[in-house]
Amino acid sequence: MAFLSLKDIAVAYHQKNYILQGLNLDIEKGELVSLLGPSGCGKTTTLRVVAGFIDPQEGNFILDGEDMTKVPVHKRNFGLVFQSYALFPHLTVKENIAFGLKMRKMDKAQMEEKINEVVEVCDLKGLTDRLPKQLSGGQRQRVALARALVIEPKLLLLDEPLSNLDAKLRIQMRVEIKRLQKKLGITTIFVTHDQEECFSISDKVAVMNNGVIEQYDTPENIYSRPKTEFVARFIGFENFFDLTKVEEHQYKNQNGDIVKVDNDDDLQTCKGTIRPDDIEIVTSADKYENLISGEVTVRTFLGKSYQYEVDTSIGKLVVSSSSEEVYKQGDSIQMYLPANKIVLV
Amino acid sequence: MRKHKGLMIISILVFAFLFIPLIIIAVTAFGSEATITFPIHGFSLQWFVNVFESESFMSSLLLSGEIALLATLLALLVGVPAAYALARYSVVGKKLLKSFFLSPTIIPGIVVGYALYQYLVLSLGFPVFESLLLGHFLVVLPYVIRIVGSSLDQFDFAIEEAALSLGCQKGQAFFKVVLPNITSGISAAFMLSFINSFNNIPVSMFLTGPGVTTLPTTLMNYIEYNYDPTVSAVSVLLMLATIVIMFIVEKTLGISALAK
Known part of the structure; x- marks a missing residue:
């Protein structure tokens, strides 16, 4: 005891x-x-x-x-x-x-x-x-x-x-x-x-x-x-999207697209979440999975990085990017959600 | 700060209105004529001598002091725990209790005096001295609860909890860490209560009897039959005593504490 x-x-x-x-x-x-x-x-x-x-x-x-x-x-x-x-x-x-x-x-x-x-x-x-x-x-x-x-x-x-x-x-x-x-x-x-x-x-x-x-x-x-x-939000996760299980490590989002997830918690329907820092903005098509595109609606300067609010088909995503490339409001961007950074809640 | 001429003139007028009568009284106490006149025509201290030689003034002065002291101590004994309970706990009907404790300041003193006279002295046959003491106790209790209460409102009760966690029992903690930190409030309450009781007329007026007459009552009776500056001399002495007490309050706690 x-x-x-x-x-x-x-x-x-x-x-x-x-x-x-x-x-x-x-x-x-x-x-x-x-x-x-x-x-x-x-x-x-x-x-x-x-x-x-x-x-x-x-x-x-x-x-x-x-x-x-x-x-x-x-x-x-x-x-x-x-x-x-x-x-x-x-x-x-x-x-x-x-x-x-x-x-x-x-x-x-x-x-x-x-x-x-x-x-x-x-x-x-x-x-x-x-x-x-x-x-x-x-x-x-x-x-x-x-x-x-x-x-x-x-x-x-x-x-x-x-x-x-x-x-x-x-x-x-x-x-x-x-x-x-x-x-x-x-x-x-x-x-x-x-x-x-x-x-x-x-x-x-x-x-x-x-x-x-x-x-x-x-x-x-x-x-x-x-x-x-609640815990995820409290410690800095900001992006939440609905997922349904298809098979081990493979989930479907609300559009029917497949999202790969490393940490499979064996939940049938759940939410996937990822920190703004963990989303990558990709330009060349060198990644073929967990991609989502959207339009930048708000850009905020945070000092060491920019934070973008992006409108996508699965809802608003918040992304932090410290890359050289700076996007402005209205730009279309591609984002990569690494499978090992997505957490299911 | 910007100076405002009109405001200054009004302030001066108000202060003049308040202070000129007091100054006139103070001056007349030193006059040599047998009636209160202003301006005075000669200088004399005989009225002060008169005060100290008068049997009735001196005995009522003693009585007033005794009543003021006892009533104040009694009010502290009851008021400090009451203020503590009101500040510390979420008592049911806290607001109601607070206004109940303050009600003697709302009810005219003359009503309190008359009621006590009617029921305690006439109906129940209570001795006059005890009734007078009770009356004054009622008059000063609200002051104690308010002043000690405002002191306690600023007290961080985590201090008391710290004492408990270090091995103090509740009662012990009150005496070891709460009381020592509200002493300024308690001394202010003591002095203000004392002054209030000492100067009280409405309650004392009814509760008087052979050998039991407070100084303000004696003064009033005296004025009815005499119009000599002895009264002025007494007034000067009382003002002096009050000034000294208020000075001590200001030095220990600040006058602002009384205004809360």
Whole structure:
């Protein structure tokens, strides 16, 4: 059995508006798992169920073989980092970090030792006598992390911890979090709406939508093999077209043309999808399969490439092209959809 | 900023309208004649001496202070938890509760005073002091709930949750991390409540009895029979006290916090 396991969790407000419904999630010891999804998908609610701030109407939360569903927050011993960091404004950095240890009635010498250790790890030397308002965003973030880690929690729960930082610092901090997490081997749940952040940091990703997990897999698999249309759209697939199976690896589109697909998921009717970057614009007829022609309707300059919206017989396709050749509105172009880039959902 | 002449003239007129009576009162307190006259013809501090030597002024001053202090503390005891609950939880009928707590500011004080007099003192035979205390408590409670409430509205409750996750129980968390961060709101509420209770007339007017008369009531009674500058002297002293208190509020929290 998994180290952490959420079983059939349901959360509803006023007994009827379900935020989570039949949610299941297993996390192995030492893993960093992200909950990814748009706002309102239930990712923060899931985290708050694990933290103990929300009592689920149904279901159980098992940790290390122990049913934690009814254990109050203050007895769970989980480290939390909030989006706003939630440092205690009236206490110094050192007092913030010591807070959890004081609650555990740890003796002075041992406490001092633990604090020094975590101050070292989180790179907070020289800042311990400051108040939170005298710190920069990144420093506050590290104090919040130190405060959560010093109690040696069974779980580390991070609720959008990087979203208040500027872009450069965000990348730096996520590497830092990953490094700390691996070093301490602490099982971690990370809530985010930023897919790049999520992919870079996680061992596994749970993509959530409308209170359920749509797909739970490694970042690589989610990126290249989304299982549902929602997941595909969320991670950057833009072109969807109806397909019907003809035989193994061969599908028919709505015009009756054959589309070859490498990743055959054994679906009879489904949608094929492909990223704008993966469609190639071809000029000479050196490819003979998965070709489609259309007329350029909108051209947008993206810096390193142009993006075209193309009207075709199977609907609008979005194509990114960094080739020398630039097309304008009204041009007819041929596009090649590589069979190994088409995903079925 | 662009200066607007017309606006400036109107502002000056309004301020003059507000302040000139106060200035006149303050000046008359130092007059040497036995009636309130303006302008004064001689300088004297005898009316201030009069205030401090008057048995009724001094005892009612003490009573007013006592009532204001007790009513304010009582209101804090009830109002802080109420404001906390209103800010923290989605209570059913939250809006209704909020307006209920604020209703004493909507109902005229004179009605509150009369109602308390009628039911507590006359019908139930409640002692006057306790009734007076209750009346003042009702008058100041809305101030406490509003001011502490606005302090709590700016409080990030994730801080409380962080304390819980670090091993605090709910009650403990309130005292360890919530209370220390709303102290400015609480002290503002304390001072404003105190001033309000201390200056209150409508409620106190009804709830008065032998040995239980607040300073403003004593002042009013005094004016009915005497027209000497003692009253002006008391007014100057009260204004001074209020200015000092407001100054402290401004320094700790900012006057703007009271306007919310």
